[in-house]
Amino acid sequence: MSNDRYLTFALGKGRLASKTLELLEQIGITCEEMKDKDSRKLIFVNEDLKLRFFLAKGPDVPTYVEYGAADIGVVGSDTIMEENRRVYEVLDLGFGKCRMCVCGPESARELLKHHEMIRVASKYPNIAKDYFYNKKHQTVDIIKLNGSVELGPIVGLSDVIVDIVETGSTLRENGLQVLEEICPLSARMIVNQVSMQMETERIRSLISRLKELC
Numbered sequence: 001m002s003n004d005r006y007l008t009f010a011l012g013k014g015r016l017a018s019k020t021l022e023l024l025e026q027i028g029i030t031c032e033e034m035k036d037k038d039s040r041k042l043i044f045v046n047e048d049l050k051l052r053f054f055l056a057k058g059p060d061v062p063t064y065v066e067y068g069a070a071d072i073g074v075v076g077s078d079t080i081m082e083e084n085r086r087v088y089e090v091l092d093l094g095f096g097k098c099r100m101c102v103c104g105p106e107s108a109r110e111l112l113k114h115h116e117m118i119r120v121a122s123k124y125p126n127i128a129k130d131y132f133y134n135k136k137h138q139t140v141d142i143i144k145l146n147g148s149v150e151l152g153p154i155v156g157l158s159d160v161i162v163d164i165v166e167t168g169s170t171l172r173e174n175g176l177q178v179l180e181e182i183c184p185l186s187a188r189m190i191v192n193q194v195s196m197q198m199e200t201e202r203i204r205s206l207i208s209r210l211k212e213l214c
């Protein structure tokens with residue numbers, strides 16, 4: 001009976017979604033209509049395999065999965081840490097590798113050493129708080145931004161930033177550097193806790209087929 005039920009995937013929009021589709025294709029799961037870059041459609045169905053896919057903003061993916069609107073989600077581990085939702089993290093997909101770092105001008109290195117009260121700009125206030133308060137035991141002022149966080153130290157909004165570093169070129173081009181590394185990051189598969197019980201076989205089989213590729 002459960003085979004009549006659609007399994008729903010929520011994919012973080014952008015590079016992660018394309019990579020995820022490539023990976024799924026390798027295990028025979030395709031969704032042709034999703035490849036049309038010009039389409040404004042939000043949800044895509046594979047009738048034969050009883051699968052549905054939708055694209056969402058990265059930070060919303062764990063929300064859809066926690067509430068069961070999606071059974072499965074693919075999103076960066078940065079988002080999983082930041083959102084802290086009740087979901088099972090089942091697989092490291094091995095792509096989207098980058099690092100969460102404290103970055104800033106060279107002159108800010110001293111401020112970090114001496115545990116001074118500094119201003120930290122980030123799209124990830126929870127990760128920044130956890131790192132400075134719980135790991136470094138340093139009291140800081142955290143300022144939430146929504147993008148182009150590198151501007152923070154350049155225009156004098158903050159002393160440092162907590163942000164993702166992939167190639168390092170955004171930092172280089174703006175005269176900033178990695179001052180401390182917080183953790184490595186990559187794309188992860190997450191599963192709704194009830195779906196994991198109700199659809200154990202389908203989800204386990206999917207995970208084991210993907211595991212062989214990752």
Ligand code: PRP
Pocket residue numbers: 123146147148149150163164165166167168169170171
């Ligand atoms: C991310 C991140 C850095 C940049 C790092 O930003 O916040 O700015 O990529 O990549 P790099 O090390 O390869 O240069 P994103 O492109 O997601 O845009 P945003 O600044 O608007 O968040």
